[in-house]
Amino acid sequence: MKPTPEDWTDQARAVLDVSAQHLDAATLSRLNRARQHALAAATPVRPALRWTRRLAIATSLLLAVTIWWPDSGPAPTAPNGPPLSPEDAELLADGALEMTDDPEFYAWLDADADHNG
């Protein structure tokens, strides 16, 4: 036989109602916080507040970039090598180093070395 809702379902409903109505204070407090938290998600952010937040964020970023932007340090300098000898200085001054580009100069240098050696 198909069971139909009878008296015991009314009693069950009453028992459940009572159990829901007599929750302790800590539980009710947590339910209240949960509801407020959920409702905060439904509250639209007001346009003025939204623009204020954006402006504050932009200002903070600008300030941070200004403060932390790396300073321009001293210009890079060439490393110091050993001092020029007087002979090398004379060569540079006379422009004699131009002959190093001449292949005939090296040929003459080799021939001279063979001749003397």
Added chain:
Amino acid sequence: MTAQPVKSCDWMPLDEAQTATARTTRLDGFLRSVERRALRIAELSVGSRDEALDLVQDAMLAFVRNYAAKPEADWPPLFYRVLDSRVTDWHRRSRVRGRWLGSWWPAAREDDDEDPVAMAADPAEAGPLARLIGEDAGQALEGALRNLPLRQRQAFLLRIWEGLDVADTATAMRCGEGSVKTHLWRALAALRAALEAHR
């Protein structure tokens, strides 16, 4: 063109602000009206008040985010649909966790920080239900409800206690109306048998 009235404090158009406030008020009223029963439904399903509170909080948040713009008449089944989804997910996670722990780490329960003596129900504290209606009736009903399969328990609580009609219960349980009737029929039979046996 007529100037739209504005609130002097925040430049939001007055009608828009009023609409938002009214909607928040209605949402607050609705959540107040269901939160206690929702907590008890979740608690009967998961067996822990703390877990049930977490589930109800999640359900409230998800409901407000996803369904607040729906017509108010649809709110009850949609809210319980979200809660039912959370409860089902909780059971699924518990099953997986229990299977994994049982097969790979049988000693895990012994290492739990929770003191089983502290977690056990206090036989002297039967709860408001038993105190106000009668200890036997309250405990018998709670025990019988906890012993029901999840879907049967949800069908009974939503249909008989929460008072949703068959269509709304089907929406909340994400199943067809025929399934709701089957689950409810079995739940009524099992509960009646359990309570009669208790007498």
